[in-house]
Amino acid sequence: MRITFHGAARTVTGSLHELQVDGQRILLDCGLYQGRRAEAERINRNFAFPPDEVDAVLLSHAHIDHSGNLPQLVKQGFRGPIYSSSATADLCDWMLRDSAYLQEKDAEFINKRKRRRRALVDGDENNAVEPLYSMADAEATIPLFRPVEMHRPTELSPRLRFETYEAGHILGSNAIHLVFSENGKRTSLVFSGDIGRPDLPIIRDPEALPPADYLIVESTYGGRLHKSMDLVKGKLADIINRTAQQGGKVIVPSFAVGRTQQLVLLLHELTNEKRIPDLHVFVDSPLAVNATEVFRQHTDLYDAATRSFLMEGEDPFGFQRLRYVREASESKAINDLRYPHIVISASGMCEAGRILHHLRNGVGDPRNTVLIVGFMAEHTLGRKLLNGEREVNIFGEPVVVRATVEKLNEMSGHADQNELLAWMKPILPGLKKVFLVHGEPVQMEALKARIEGEHGLDVVIPQRGDTHILA
Template identity: 45%
Template sequence: MLQDAAHIQEQDTLWVNYKRISHGEPPLEPLFTLKDALKAIEQYYPVKYEEAFSPIPGVTVRFFNAGHILGSAAIRLDVEEDGQHKSLWFSGDIGRKDLPLLPEPVFPSDVDYLLMECTYGDENHDSVDFAYEKFKAIVIKTVKRGGKVIIPAFAVGRTQEIVYFLNMMASEKLINSLPIFVDSPLAVAASKIFRGYPEYFDEETNDFIRKEKHPALDFQGLHYISTVDESKALNEKRGSAVIISASGMAEAGRILHHLKNNIEDKMNTVLIVGWQAPNTLGRRLVDKEHKIKIFGEEYALRAEVVTINGLSAHAGQDFLLQYAAAVKGRVKKIFLVHGEPEAANVFQDKLKEAGIGPVEYPIYRQEVEI
């Protein structure tokens, strides 16, 4: 992923610099390059969940399962300094209860300071069960009319959840002989990693694997697409199919080609399974704009567009409150991060109502000594 991100940084900077130079402005440097990424990767080494290690003298670190995506971790720091012990827990992205594949997040305990995300501090999500029922209905409806389901999806996490949903549908005999394609090099690579670590799946997923006697992310009818030629060939296929491709907000990647070739057919469905940022192609699809521009060309949006909001990998407000309540009465201060001001302010009020705190929402570049 880091190499992929570096490539995007380099390409975006080239585009920005093209405009800057034409206006007589000095060029910018990318945040990091592929060379930087490869150098950073050389420093990697694995650490198991809850295994203590000391990066520098006086500091002990442990990772705890954050339940967000495979391998995501909250970080606990225990610091010994000047004869004093202080502890800090950084939540990272907090996952949800009952998400497909992954166990629930480990809650913080017995810490002095908590830094926690509040992305959805102002709202809750539909349940995962509700999202699955809606997903099933959309796929079945589209297949019955002979259309394709085109799904822009984040390569890591969301793609694997959707594949698991389709696996469940196949096991229920709801999509017999329906071809399913995962068409994203990063998603294919990430799915291979997921398949290699079933010990990190939740108990429900492992029960499903034992019952169905096949892996969670590999079943009859599922095809992982790697090459460009294979990807192009999908646009020549006739009949119903499901195509899952990146990027999740439809701003780049192979999904653009699949949208270009399919959104003008009213038999098809574009299924949006994640939040779409303003001014992205994904948001324009959600808003059902009549004309959609892809690669500089306009296409009429005739395909049905459906949004499912219950698949976010971020905890909603109620679960965030449970997470913070785990340190109620013990924590010296909670810092809210990774949330827009509106969400953070609403969540800050909720914490105060529950008697959890004190709470602070730091401003950009603010420094705090603890």
């Protein structure tokens, strides 16, 4: 078995690993690389292997940095099955089309600008920027999904099978345990995907996996310790109360899938408990609205607390003051509201989407709060706000930041250092090597030191393109 790391190598984005085993070429994830424009373009358009020779994709979860380059793979000739949970397949149905829409819009925007600067003239379409992939590519990807049930082995060949486990990161997220048997010898590999934290709202906790020979594990917060989830609600209530007293609004950039639904549930509970004033809450993202419908369909994946909330006749994703916004006109109208409210909008790292309008309208007002609830990759607008930059560019124009920027790391869908080590524990017996992916170098080094120190294991931090033989 050979593994090559093509993405999420010393970075958190573009998860993509290639397994060559038993005459097959299998991908673990096929995520979109997000970062500086030119670099992202180059990486996302060029696979280091022939896409038409890929036999199958095993997809850990629906987040775009894990699934978002699948349409590109299909555009370049992939026709094999994409194995995932059924919730992941349902979420990807929306997310990949949303991503294609954004790609098309983006290309249109650049071409328009080129035309304005006369860098592109009519009849000279060779010079036009093409979207990374189109809606047609996304739509050709959806039928390739093959939903698999957790804990039920799926055969990729008579000698190769895999089984999936709850990863507790977003709805439908899985960790994958793969076994190759050859001449009476077994080689096994675990791919973590993204690992969540215990007690996250809605979804169940990450589950224990059987031991394996090799482990590929994410390390987003490999060097960090989160505060307990118990504190989150109190902190969230404080931020909302303070902002409301100032007469401001709370602007929350949030991933449309996962974080938004968790936040809605917490706000619902806080409202029921009368710990926050009765404010209007807007979920302003068509994708979040659609993803919420998928959440409603997969009640079997809820944790005990959310199930009992449901049993009490409560709608986890709806309450009186909450509005889901689909129409652009309604979205614009939110900007004119003169009373305190909460707006949750995407994209999560503030790189695109309606959140940009809310930020442009809101960051200049000291009464407002920008609440960061998720991981912000380097060079993104979200990261700049988090870093406290006093002036940021939005839609190409400088805007002075006067709003308070707060963060709720505890809401993170990623396990911290202790939680990652606890998750690894059942896999450890017999483990030969650990590969750290999906993290920035400082986080990876910290996790590596701890795993080496406590378990004496060989820990590798692969570079993009590195290949290792697993035997």
